[in-house]
Amino acid sequence: MNQSSNKVTFFASIQWMFFIFVNVVVVPISIGAAFELSTGEIVSILRTSLVVTGAACILQGWIGHRYPLLEGPSGIIWGVMLTLGASAPSLGLSLKEVGGGIATGMLLAGAVTILLALFGAVSFINKIFKPMVMNVFLMLLSIQLAIIFFDGMISVAEDGSMNVTITLFSLVIVIFVAFLKIKGNRLISNFSLLIGIVVGWPIFKLLFPDAGSIASMSEGSGGLILFPLGPPNLQLSIVIMTFIACLLNMSNTFASIQAAAVIYKESPERNRYRNSMLLTGGYSMIGSLFGLVAYAPFASSIGFLESTQIYEKKPYYWGGVMIIALGVVPGLAVMLAQLPITVGNAVLFVAYLQLFGTALKSVRNYAFNSVTVHRFAAPVLLGVSIMMADPKLFTSLPSVIQPLVSNGFIIGVLLSIVLEHTIRWQEDSGTAEKTEQLNSK
Template sequence: MEFTYGIDDRPGPASLLIFGLQWLAVSVPAILIIGKVVAGLYGGSAIPYLQKLFLLTALVLLVQLYLGHKLPLVIGPATVLLIGVLASLDAGFGAINASLLVGGLLLAGTAAAGLFEYLKRLFTPRVITVVLMLIAFTLAPVILNLITDGGGTVPATHTFLFALAFALILFIANGFLKGIWKSTLALWAIILGTLAYVVLFGAVPLPPEGTALLAFPGDLLAPLAIPDIGVLAAFLICFLALAINDLGSIQSVGGLLAADKMGERVNRGVTVTGLGNALAGLTGVIGPVNFSLSPGVIAATGCASRFALVPAGVALALMAASPLAIGYLGSIPGPVIGVVLAYVMAAQIAAGLMLGQESSAVRTFDEGLIIGVPLLLGTVVAFLPAAVAAGFPATLRPLIANGFVVGIVAVLVLEHLVYRRRSENSG
C-alpha cells in the first residue's frame, strides 16, 4: 500500500492543517461518546469533566507522537476501563481513581522493562488483519445506538432513516470526490450533516447561558482512596485487556505502514499509555488507549505522517480551555457522529482486507477460519445484552463481555495453537 506521505514526512503547512482537521474530526467524536457516558456517572455538568478529558488526550497524543511510538495513531478514552468503572461504582470514585493510578504505573513499568517485545511475534499478518477489522465490528453497537439517538424528541425510526440516507450520500461522495475534498470528507460530513439534522428535526441543545469562553476546570486533581482487593483486581484485568488493545493497535498500524524498530515503538508507546492512565487516575478521568481505527483514516486520506496529528493535538488542548467550545461540541447530533464513524470503520475494514491480500494471509480454508471465527465471535459478544453481561463475575466481566478482547484472544489461540502447524506448513 502506497501513501502520499510516510511516517516521518512533514506535509506543507496547508496540507498539515487539512490532515490535522481530518484527524480532529475523528478524535472528537470518540472523546465525546465515552466522555459523556462517564461524566453522566459523576452527575452535574459534563463540561468540566470533558475539559479535563480533552486536555489529557491532547497531552498523551503529543507525547506519543514525539517520544512514544511515533506512529500516526489517534488516541481516546478506553472503553474497557468504562466497564471497570461501572463495575466499581459502589466503591466510590476515590477507589476508582486510585485503581487507575496503580494500573497505569504497572502497565508503564512492564512496558519500560521491555517485556512487550516478547509479544511482538504473536502478531502475524492474520492477527493484524483481525485487529484492523475487529474494532470496526465491535463498534457496531455504539454506532447503532448513535444513529438511533434522537435526544428524546425525535423518533428512532426517523433518525435511523436520516442516518441511512446520510450514509448513502457520504459513500457516494467518497466515490466521486478527489483531492482535498475527499481528504476532508469526514469533517464536511459533520458540518453539513449537523445542518441537515437541524433543518429536518429542529435545533439541537446548546450550552447553557453564561458558559465561559475561556476557563479551566476548578479541580484538576481528583480524590484518591485505597481500593479493596476486588476493585483493584477488576481494574488490573481491565488493564490486561487495555494492554492487548494498545499493543494490537500499535502493531496493526506498524504492520500496515511497514514501520521499522517496532520493538522499541511498542515499548515506548505502551509506556506512555501507562503513564497517561496514571495521570488519568490523578485527575479523575477515564484513561486513554491507542485506537485501532487509525488505519481507516490513513487509508482514506493516503497520509501516513505522524506530524499530521500534531495540529489535532494542539486543537484538542485549545478546546479543553474553552467550556463554551466543549458545550457546542457536545451538541453534535448522535446520528451524525454515528454515520461518520461508520464511514471511517468501512475504510478500516477495507484496509484490513488489503493487508490480508498483500500478505497472502488467507490461502486455505483453515486460514479463513482463523480470521472469520474471531470476527464473528467478537461481534456476537459486542451485542451481548446488558443483563447477560451483568451476570458474569465482576472480575471477569471486563474480559468476557468485551468483544474486542474476546476476538483478539480467539485469533491468538487459533493462530498459534489450534492451526499453528497447518499454517506453518501452508507457508
C-alpha cells in the first residue's frame, strides 16, 4: 500500500512539475523577445524565473496561504508588459526606458503590497473585491485562458495560414485528454494531463520533426543579470500604469484563496491572506530585479486541482523542488522547453475547462432578475468584447492608456468593482453576505 502511495506521489509530482513549467516557461521567453534581449539574457530570465517560481510555490504552501496553488508570473502584468514594450516607439521611448519604468512600478507596487499586509489592510481590500467581483474575475479568467490556449493550439505557417495537420493533431490531444478525464478510472482520470503530455510529445516529434517547440534557443550563459530590461527610472506614464496593474493584481490572491477554500470546504483565516500578500509582494520586488513578471497565486490552479482530483500538498512541494532544479542545473530548462507548443497548449486547454466550471458554480446561488443580471453580465460581456476586438482599434487613443483600455480582463474587473460599490443591488441570495462574513474572519 505504501509503495502504491509512493508511486502516486511520484507521478503526481511530475504532473505538477509539467503544469508549473508549461505555465511559466513561455512568459520569460516572450518578454525577452518583446524587449529584444540576447539569448543569454533570455536564458538568464528563464532560469531565474524557474528558481523563484519553485521557491514561491513551496513557501506559499508552507507559510503563506497554505494551499497547493501555483504562484507564478501574473497574466495581468505579463499582458501589460508586452503591450508597453510594443508601444515604446509611439511613446518616444527606448525599450530600456520602458523596461526601467516597469521595474520601478513593480518595486513600488511590491512594497505597497507588503505595507498593506503588515498594517492589516486585508479587510479593506476584501471589501473592494466583493464576492461578485471575484465571480466576474473567475469567469473572465477562464474565458481569457481558453482563448490564449486555443490560439496556442492552432499552428500558423510562415505565410500566415493555418497548418491544418498540426492543428488537427492538437485537437486530437484535447479529445484524448478529455476522454481520459471523463471515461478513465480514478487513477487514469487523475493523471490525464500527464498522460497527454507523455503520449503527445513523442508522437508529435515523430510526425512533425521540424515543427516549433516552446523555445528554440541555444543554452547561452544563463548567469544572473541585474535589471536586464533596463535600470529603474521615473518614466511616470510607465511607472503609473505598471503600479495600477500590479495593485489590481492583488485580486488574484483573493480569488485564488477563496476558490481553494471552497474545494477544501473551509474558511481561510485572515492571516492566510496577509501571509500570502507578504510573500507575493516580496517575490514581485525580487523578480523586478531580474526582469521577471510580478507574481501572484494562479486562480487557474483550481482547474488543475479539480481536473486531477489530487489535493495533497506533498506532490505540489516536490513539483516545486523539481522546478528549482530545472533552473539551477544548466540545460535542463532548455531541454524541457523543446516540448511542442501545440501539445502543451492542448493539455492546458483541457485543464482550464474545469476553471470555467468553478466560475459557473460561483454564481449558481444567485437568483438574477432583469435588473440584477447587469452586475454580472455587463462586466463579463464587456470584458469579452474587448478581448475579441482588434487591438488596432485602440491605437487612436493616447498611448499611455492603451494598455489599460485594450485589456478586456482589467476593464471587466474594474467595471465590476465600480458597479458593486456604486449601486445597491437587491440580493436574491444570502451567498454574497455569507462569503463576505467568512472572508472577514
